[in-house]
Amino acid sequence: ELKVEQNPLFLSMQEGKNYTIYCNYSTTSDRLYWYRQDPGKSLESLFVLLSNGAVKQEGRLMASLDTKARLSTLHITAAVHDLSATYFCAVDIQAQGGSEKLVFGKGTKLTVNP
């Protein structure tokens, strides 16, 4: 059974600082997604990583994927309060016939303090 582990689960950081969230998974997959969730809200797609070595950046967030190490990272640069949210990584499990599901990590609750 696929396991997706995120760490840390809770992250409190000061504005202006940098930090990295890690996402490890236990089986082969070359599709990984990062989502953001604000309290009581839906999941907002941040990044779609589809191949080994993929790197994507949007604003202060950068995500990368190493399929050989089964590791994805979400790097936060010069954090601002607006980035406070819970971040999920999700690994795509594809079976035959195009069926698929996402297996989510437990999420990293990020709090950015002024």
Added chain:
Amino acid sequence: DSGVTQTPKHLITATGQRVTLRCSPRSGDLSVYWYQQSLDQGLQFLIQYYNGEERAKGNILERFSAQQFPDLHSELNLSSLELGDSALYFCASSHIPGASGGADEQFFGPGTRLTVL
């Protein structure tokens, strides 16, 4: 706004009851997925439909069932409700599951918050 709609937003009901959650996918998306988010279990995949047919099943209880209609909207039916079924239920849709180039990216609806008392 992802383009996926879900109704109702909130649902409060009693144990033993049955409820139906509704989802309309993004225009042009053929696949619908249902997920449950609870504090103790996190986000869990329940079931996937593609163009009206069931494609994949996850940790879905036998008390729960779903279907996708010809107009591609989907309904999740939850019966004999228990306190532990209280959760946020998300629907997501994608264009072509398993497609390359990101065409299978899942977009999530706003969710239905179910409270079982």
